[in-house]
Amino acid sequence: MTANSTWTPDQPIVSIKNVQKSFGDFQVLKGIDMDIQKGEVICIIGPSGSGKSTLIRCINALNDIQGGSIKVEGQEVHDPDLDKLELRKKVGMVFQQYNLFPHKTVLQNIMMAPVLVLKENKAEVEERARSLVKKVRLGGKEDAYPGELSGGQQQRVAIARSLAMRPDIMLFDEVTAALDPETVKEVLVTIKDLAEDGMTCILVTHEMGFAREVADHIYFTDRGVIVEHGPPNTFFDSAKDERTKLFLSQIL
Amino acid sequence: MLESFADFFQQFAQENPRWNFIFFYEEKQAGKIWTGLKYTVWLSIACVIFSVIIGVIGAWLQGSNQRIARAVVQGYIQLFRNTPPFVQLLFFYFALGAFTPTYSPDGWLEVPIISNVGWAIISLSFFAGAFNVEIFRAGIEAVPHSTQEASESLGMSRLQTYRYVVLPLALRVSLPALNNNLVNLVKTTTQAFAIAVPELLYQCVTIWNDYPSAQYPAMLLMFVVYIGMVGILVFGMSRWERALRIPGYGK
Numbered sequence A: 001m002t003a004n005s006t007w008t009p010d011q012p013i014v015s016i017k018n019v020q021k022s023f024g025d026f027q028v029l030k031g032i033d034m035d036i037q038k039g040e041v042i043c044i045i046g047p048s049g050s051g052k053s054t055l056i057r058c059i060n061a062l063n064d065i066q067g068g069s070i071k072v073e074g075q076e077v078h079d080p081d082l083d084k085l086e087l088r089k090k091v092g093m094v095f096q097q098y099n100l101f102p103h104k105t106v107l108q109n110i111m112m113a114p115v116l117v118l119k120e121n122k123a124e125v126e127e128r129a130r131s132l133v134k135k136v137r138l139g140g141k142e143d144a145y146p147g148e149l150s151g152g153q154q155q156r157v158a159i160a161r162s163l164a165m166r167p168d169i170m171l172f173d174e175v176t177a178a179l180d181p182e183t184v185k186e187v188l189v190t191i192k193d194l195a196e197d198g199m200t201c202i203l204v205t206h207e208m209g210f211a212r213e214v215a216d217h218i219y220f221t222d223r224g225v226i227v228e229h230g231p232p233n234t235f236f237d238s239a240k241d242e243r244t245k246l247f248l249s250q251i252l
Numbered sequence B: 001m002l003e004s005f006a007d008f009f010q011q012f013a014q015e016n017p018r019w020n021f022i023f024f025y026e027e028k029q030a031g032k033i034w035t036g037l038k039y040t041v042w043l044s045i046a047c048v049i050f051s052v053i054i055g056v057i058g059a060w061l062q063g064s065n066q067r068i069a070r071a072v073v074q075g076y077i078q079l080f081r082n083t084p085p086f087v088q089l090l091f092f093y094f095a096l097g098a099f100t101p102t103y104s105p106d107g108w109l110e111v112p113i114i115s116n117v118g119w120a121i122i123s124l125s126f127f128a129g130a131f132n133v134e135i136f137r138a139g140i141e142a143v144p145h146s147t148q149e150a151s152e153s154l155g156m157s158r159l160q161t162y163r164y165v166v167l168p169l170a171l172r173v174s175l176p177a178l179n180n181n182l183v184n185l186v187k188t189t190t191q192a193f194a195i196a197v198p199e200l201l202y203q204c205v206t207i208w209n210d211y212p213s214a215q216y217p218a219m220l221l222m223f224v225v226y227i228g229m230v231g232i233l234v235f236g237m238s239r240w241e242r243a244l245r246i247p248g249y250g251k
């Protein structure tokens, strides 16, 4: 609590210091540092297996860490006494595979956590859920089940579901990777809207065009370290590290 | 109409000495059947409900991160799944029943706080519950871990995730196996006969002890009653299964 009360919005909203993470003997993150300011959009790119998912899963404590520190709004995430619920109210997450609740309608998916976790009034939550459905451009699909929606539509419901909790930070883990090329765009537009509204976004993505257009800062990870980072123009046009250059030449 | 129904079976018994449907024309015997039927239905409903509750709680504890809780559930399952339910019933009633406190309603009689009906319900519920735990666990394992993670990352507690996400999805997978187990459970309630629970089999036996000529008819009646009860259960379960079906999900 003490750490939290000293945090002010001009300090980094997410502060990652020398984070170490292993699965058994296999070290995935080997000292990651990142400072993210409120309202910033961060893209993490890098080859498969370099630890991108692991890193963002550490930010909302879906994974634990073995060393270093991650602070969200001044609160140490890996403090054993941390109230995970408080953390997850602040940090929303969207997954590659959408992970909607298949037995709930679109509206129910969005309403569930605010009603159960925030104990908010059902009627108010419903009103908010309906406007979120419109915001992600799915008006008319309120009563559909996830199984009746396309991948892109499901992913937008997943984004609305996270937003319904009114998080301060949103994590996106390759949220367009499972989508058809035509539907990728509709999801990216939704994220871009969010970014323009001032939401702090941390994205893992392979969409370089999108990263260049939307991100304030790009991080390139390889084998558990940040090899290079910088604002999009510098990063894409004048990368210095050989590994970054190689990666960019393969992907662009 | 009723008169002629009774007359018919009285006549029938005279013509066919081994087929004395005495409970259809003698009020006292009919009363026994009614009592037995009531106990059988009550026993079945109670055991179905309690065994499902045990299954749900047991499966929850099996996913707990407390090793002791998991070990207790595992021990329970092994014990109840791998021993004869009949012996379980006798053990509960005679061995454990001997230790249960008694009370005295009139100052003379000592009545145990758990009756033989109570022991039958407890014993049969735990027996079927052990299978239900396994059945639900299989269903839970079919729920993708990523769905649970999504729920947790929305701030839902482990209990909320279980109650609102995992269990409803697991239930849909578990229903066919649950159906089978509950059918078996309903049939197994006849074992309560052994500790003198006045259910249908018990009543039928007292009738045919007095009237050997009623033995086959009583057995026939048992078949009909159980086919009816299991039929209702299966019908209810399949209605439930249909009600739980989700558009665009599964088959």
Ligand SMILES: Nc1ncnc2c1ncn2[C@@H]1O[C@H](COP(=O)(O)OP(=O)(O)OP(=O)(O)O)[C@@H](O)[C@H]1O
Pocket (backbone or CB within 6 Å): A023, A028, A046, A047, A048, A049, A050, A051, A052, A053, A054, A055, A174
């Ligand atoms: N739960 C786990 N147990 C063991 N190893 C894991 C686990 N999760 C990830 N790993 C390993 O950690 C490494 C980094 O995985 P991670 O999923 O973070 O990579 P990524 O950068 O997101 O890759 P991709 O672009 O393919 O999604 C991989 O080698 C992976 O095999």
Ligand SMILES: [Mg+2]
Pocket (backbone or CB within 6 Å): A052, A053, A054, A173, A174
């Ligand atoms: Mg990944």
